[in-house]
Amino acid sequence: MMLAxxxxxxxxxxxxxxxxxxxxxFVVNPTLRVNDTGDMLYSxxxxxxxxxxxxxxxxxxxxxxxxxxxxxxxxxxxxxxEDYTVSAVVLPDSNIIxxxxxxxxxxxxxxxxxxxxxxxxxxxxxxxxxxxxxxxDTAIPNDEPISPNHPIDITLSVMVGIxxxxxxxxxxxxxxxxxxxxYQPVTATKxxxxxxxxxxxxxxxxxxxxxxxxxxxxxxxKGQDAATTDA
Numbered sequence: 001m002m003l004a005x006x007x008x009x010x011x012x013x014x015x016x017x018x019x020x021x022x023x024x025x026f027v028v029n030p031t032l033r034v035n036d037t038g039d040m041l042y043s044x045x046x047x048x049x050x051x052x053x054x055x056x057x058x059x060x061x062x063x064x065x066x067x068x069x070x071x072x073x074x075x076x077x078x079x080x081x082e083d084y085t086v087s088a089v090v091l092p093d094s095n096i097i098x099x100x101x102x103x104x105x106x107x108x109x110x111x112x113x114x115x116x117x118x119x120x121x122x123x124x125x126x127x128x129x130x131x132x133x134x135x136x137d138t139a140i141p142n143d144e145p146i147s148p149n150h151p152i153d154i155t156l157s158v159m160v161g162i163x164x165x166x167x168x169x170x171x172x173x174x175x176x177x178x179x180x181x182x183y184q185p186v187t188a189t190k191x192x193x194x195x196x197x198x199x200x201x202x203x204x205x206x207x208x209x210x211x212x213x214x215x216x217x218x219x220x221x222k223g224q225d226a227a228t229t230d231a
Contacts, residue, residue: 113139
């Protein structure tokens with residue numbers, strides 16, 4: 001039982017398509033066209049107080065039009081792009097944007113990140129001339145997949161296999177003990193006889209020797225009878 005579950009977990013882990021991740025980073029910064037020191041300090045102060053600007057630029061990098069333009073420039077079909085995900089986030093307490101591309105090919109993931117970055121830089125440059133996106137780190141292919149994680153999958157499979165094996169052994173012992181108990185048929189309980197009270201000897205008629213009951217008839221004197229009639 002344990003080996004079967006563990007084997008299924010290992011098979012599932014190694015049957016999944018590896019996913020690779022490539023990242024590129026950019027900084028939101030005043031453009032080099034701002035030459036005056038006062039204007040530069042004002043731009044930096046405004047940038048520090050307006051974090052929504054970096055969030056807006058991150059949304060431009062991960063937008064559908066930017067990703068589709070980069071894929072078309074690399075000759076990647078829309079069907080193939082369904083296997084890739086693009087995200088851009090602003091790192092905490094900074095103006096650094098991290099662009100991440102995940103997909104089954106480490107090389108294509110890195111190429112997409114770099115191309116998306118270049119197209120995003122051009123889009124931001126066309127919006128205004130005060131702030132720009134500037135490349136900090138170029139995306140490079142990463143040969144180590146981020147998923148599946150085989151060590152974690154194997155560990156979880158072994159743990160589930162042990163738990164399943166223990167549960168199976170416990171259930172088997174309970175069933176075995178239940179089947180080994182002798183069968184005890186259910187017997188009907190004899191009800192006690194209800195006592196019957198004897199007949200009251202005063203109210204019961206006497207019985208003669210031949211089995212017939214004898215009743216004493218009350219006789220009335222003839223004279224009393226005639227007197228009753230005359231009355």
